[in-house]
Amino acid sequence: MHAADAIHGDLGMIQRDDVVICISKSGSTPEIKVLVPLLKRTGAKLIALVGNLNSWLADQADCILDATVAQEACPHDLAPTTSTTAALALGDALAICLLEARSFGREDFARLHPGGTLGKRLYLTVDDLSRLNELPQVSLQADLHTVILEMTSKRLGATAVVDDDGALAGIITDGDLRRMLRAGRDLAQVRATDIMTPRPKTIETGTYAVTALEMMQLHQITQLIVLEGTRPVGFVHMHDLLREGLV
Template sequence: MKAQTDITSIGKKVLLQEAEAIRGVAEAIGQTGDFQDCVRTILGLRGRVVVTGIGKSAHIAGKMVATLNSTGTPALFMHAADAIHGDLGMIQPEDFVICISKSGDTPEIKVLVPLLRRKGVPMAALVSNRESYLAVQADFILHAPVDREACPHNLAPTTSTTAALALGDALAVSLLESRGFGPQDFAHLHPGGTLGKKLYLKVGDLSRQNQAPQVTADALLRDVILEISGKRLGATAVLDADGALLGIVTDGDLRRMLTNFAPERLGQVRATDIMTPRPVTIEVEEFAAEALARMQARNITQLVVTEHNRFQGFIHLHDLLREGLV
């Protein structure tokens, strides 16, 4: 077994070699207009992008399809071997095909390409070899030049698959930005999990599940305590006679009050005497993730929720914890 220092060196060597390959792919994008023309053609599609490959390239194709779909470009995966056994039927006249192959000269690719050409759909070749059979037959060449694999025997697909993966990401992001695909679009396609919740869950979705503790400015201490205890949010809003927000009283304000008022005066204490004025607020239509950011920035556990500056309720850190946003 190799020494620990040797293992570290091997790991670093692989990463640096693959990073260098990606730099080469970046330079290749600007050498011809194929990448730009490919993006423009896909932007004008009425159909889908069908991505195909065999072996490790098939895995890269599957990942590319997932990235395209999640960023607003409808895509399908077609395994190159299955294509000649019926899957070729998934390609429709308005589609676009991307075929991934390092060499561009494998037997399966040479069988598949003529069948794709008969379909009459535009085709891009994501290849390392610009002179390969696949590249020559394609309408667009997405060039991912790779001198050798990170495998010491130059056999296992490593550097080549990394380069192809990175070029696929470049294609997807170029399409995303060209379409003006934004966070709201992303949210519609990612409604599940924590990521989805950060993108679509609004403050009002959570605050409406809570009670809305509130007292008037002249409410006596006893009423303030009962409102806080009864609504179980650890705070209450203080409103004026017109319902405008003046401040909040929290559990912490009640504790601090005990050091500021003599026991004999407690019966005369009113909400305005102990409230925190100008509390931190957030509008109902803002994202819940923004509520979390404000709480963390100010080291507090709840925010007053407003709608057009009118009191609506509270959102608490526990609400965000329950939704998995923390």
């Protein structure tokens, strides 16, 4: 709230239980001298963030924050430059102190700031992404033709390999297929269990998507299998994270 606007009607937004932080370098401008008595009449507490501890505003305040600077960055020591930076830094420090005093956590931030990349990092889960993909999976004894068709139709460049109970046994990626061809194996005899990578990187359902991103970057991979217990329930791909702007 600008001091000049306050004395022309905006003062009505100030209530008895409010705390007003009044920012002024000199602490003695005419608008401040008109405004402060009106503020005090509402019963609101007044904090003075000032560059002059001996100013009129400092004398009137319930609490004083010292924003004194030795000199402005302005070559003429006139335009508020260093002093505005000091006021900004003190304001940020106050905000962080209040955040800690109220135990304001990641969940609170996500609830109040759901938009943009910051919000997505705090609420988007792998479930939100994996449900947009089909789940490629084959049995341990699936032949090469079945494996390639499953990988091609589900368009993720990989397939999970599951045992007879539906538990995850491994993963087959495009890289596994290329390594198999380079090895010169008899393609007619190849089964999923022969070329899969056992114990692949996985992530539990309900985990934040940003955690999936960190895992992919750490292990230099492009997809993770989402597990519910021991059973695969989906895939999350780096492209999903790119689409959501998390990368």
